[in-house]
Amino acid sequence: MTEWWRGGVIYQVYPRSFQDSNGDGVGDLPGIIRRLDHIAGLGVDCIWLSPITRSPQADMGYDVSDYRDVDPLFGSLHDFDSLVEQAHARNLKVIMDQVVSHTSDLHPWFQESRLNRTNAKADWYVWADPLPDGSPPNNWPAVFGGRAWEWNPTRGQYYLHNFLASQPDLNFHNLNVQQGVLDVMRFWLERGIDGFRLDTVNYYFHDKKLRSNPPNKLPEHLPYAVNPYDMQEHKYSKSQPENVDFLKRVRTLLNEYPGAASVGEVGDSHQSVQLMAEYTSGGDTLHMCYGFDFLGNDFTATHFRERIETFFKVGPDGWPCWSFSNHDVPRHMTRWAKHSQSPAELARQSAALVLSLKGSVCLYQGEELGLPETDLLFEELTDPRGIRFWPEDKGRDGCRTPMPWDAGEAPNGFTTGTPWLPVKPAQSALNVASQNADESSTLAFYRAALAWRKQHPCLQTGEIAFLKAAEPVLAFTRLEGNDGLLCVFNLSAEPQSLTVTGLLDGTTLEAVSQNADLDGIALTLGASGYAFVPVPAGRPVDLRAA
Known part of the structure; x- marks a missing residue:
């Protein structure tokens, strides 16, 4: 079977915001099925589904309470099976998010683990005794603010959470945890999924000795960071060497399913491309990785060149997956706006650039419309990060607002109810229907550019x-x-x-x-x-x- 993923183009669907089918204001799987022709018509190779598994939605699905079921908010397992079948009928692969560095605190694994220190799941999460003064075992912070440790009086210990306190971290030093995660992946592979996007793939392992992290070197003009997480070098809390051996176990599993592929998310601002290369080299780890190097404000020739050259210098046989926007960062049309006189020209240039770099490509829903970041009020936010760090960091809701489908007034055909996030005029004006009727639109360009890319083998694997x-x-x-x-x-x-x-x-x-x-x-x-x-x-x- 050909390596469809090598040089392939993946289209990220954020299900909450793609298409609502039942009027509750939240997108769902039947809604995605309704819009499959739009995705197939772009000329992409694969769909990536952001989390659809059962979750209390404290972090919009990135807090999983049941790995083997679809959250009722999005539909059912039957809907999932139908989506995969209908996508395959359109020659589209489907990969799904696997959020396995942590679970929800409502997951049965954690509910058992928190009871005492002797139960069967006692060592499935990262537990640690307090220091003599009662404080946490080290200085690790959480990405969403505060300490990365939460006290559990039942066990008389702290548990680690790299994100929300309701997202306890799994202990990957425990081989039973590794096997449990692999069994979850096998469940979905047996249902016909074509692979996985692995969330926070470098967070799986922590330092066994729980050593404190050293301080990060901040620019002289910046005495502190908006988020204290950025004030540390995360030497011990993530990106540990043991990670590679587990990724090899993931690859061994995927090799049992011809055509299945993996793309890992590397969250590390200091060594992103190095880890991307390490995690994809040798042919026995992940198929692809992406980092945040091109998801920030840098828009210079030096930046693009240095990151790409570094990747292939570290891992000549590794394989990157480049993206300019996703559900975690402000849309690149807003980040890079100052570098262009015309939003439409910037949209075409950025598409042409990402589609011509060596590697695979991930496009985020709405990118093909040239959508800018949505400007939201504080009272409209749902993202815990944005709520905590407003207004210096407005969080991730601005890139997650619903797709505008129909011409006319908001919410432009996304829902017959009230959308979970608002559709503002700037996004409404760039709706799919209006661009479909305009041969010079950004949407028309994306279709032409993707078709042109497929005509050139050099752009796919050269x-x-x-x-x-x-x-x-x-x-x-x-x-x-x-x-x-x-x-x-x-x-x-x-x-x-x-x-x-x-x-x-x-x-x-x-x-x-x-x-x-x-x-x-x-x-x-x-x-x-x-x-x-x-x-x-x-x-x-x-x-x-x-």
């Missing part, structure tokens, strides 16, 4: 080599056999003039290029311009400022 170019120009070649492209991007609103050597006479730009002109060896890129130029195999090309 080698990447960066050319010397000064900011704000990012330039590289992609080569696979006789298929080759020179890819040049102007990451600014100011025109750039370049000279290209090594092209064949009469070479013209690929049709998906934007604000670009090639006249012989003279290449001009306007604001947010980019050019794709065919290059002959084995013939070196060079680029310099005109």
Whole structure:
């Protein structure tokens, strides 16, 4: 079976916000089924479902209380089976979130573990005695604020929670926990799922000695961080070396199901690409990983080049999955807006860039519409992170608002009821129906760009080599056999003039290029311009400022 995931494009569906079918204001599985033709029509290869398993929804499904059932909010196991079947009928793979670094405190495993120190699940979570003064065993903070330790008077111990206190961490040093997690994955693989997106994949193991983390080096102009979590170097609380051996066990399981694939989320600001490479190298760990390197504010040629080159230097046989937006960060249309004069041109440029990098690609729902971040009021928030750190950190609700489907007024066909998060005018105006009727829309471009990518093997699995170019120009070649492209991007609103050597006479730009002109060896890129130029195999090309 071909490795569909290598160079594949994954479309992330956030089920709460995709399509509501029953009027309760929350998206669900029947709603996703209704909109499958939209996803298939884009030309992507796979759907990633954010959490749909049973949960009290304290962290919007990332707090699982039953790994083997669909939460009634989203439907039923029958709905899940139907979704997979109908997606497969459209040649779409389906992967689902597996949130196994932690559970909900309502999960039966934790309910048993918390009772005493001698029960069968006593060591399934990370428990620790207090220090002599009653304080927690170390200085580890929680991502969502406060200490990462919560007192349990029944056991007379603290338990570890890297996120909310209602999300206790599983103890992966216990082999029974590892097997329990693998059994959960097998349950879904037997139902026909095509793989998993593994949430917080580098959080599985903690330091057995529970050593305190050292302080993080903050910029001189920043005496403290908005979130104290960022004031530590998380040397002992995550990203432990034991993680790799467990990932090999995951790969061994997936190998039993031909075509099944994994993509891990690496949450580590200091060594993200290094861990991505480590976790995907050797052919016996994960298939793909993504990090947060391109999910921040950096939008420079140096940044993109350094991160990609570092990945393939650390793991030449590893495989990344690049993304510019997802459910955890502000949408890139807002993060990078200052670098472009036109939102529509920025949307096309960012799509062209992510689709031409070496690796697989993950697109987040609404990206194909050019949706910006939604500006929400405090009283409209549901995200615990945003509520805690407002207004310096407004949380993740702004990127999670519902998809606008129909023309007209909000909520634009998402629901017949009141949506769980509001659809604001900026998002409403970019609805699917209006863009479907416009051949020059961002949606039309995404479809054309994805189809064009599939015509070029070099963009799916070809080698990447960066050319010397000064900011704000990012330039590289992609080569696979006789298929080759020179890819040049102007990451600014100011025109750039370049000279290209090594092209064949009469070479013209690929049709998906934007604000670009090639006249012989003279290449001009306007604001947010980019050019794709065919290059002959084995013939070196060079680029310099005109």
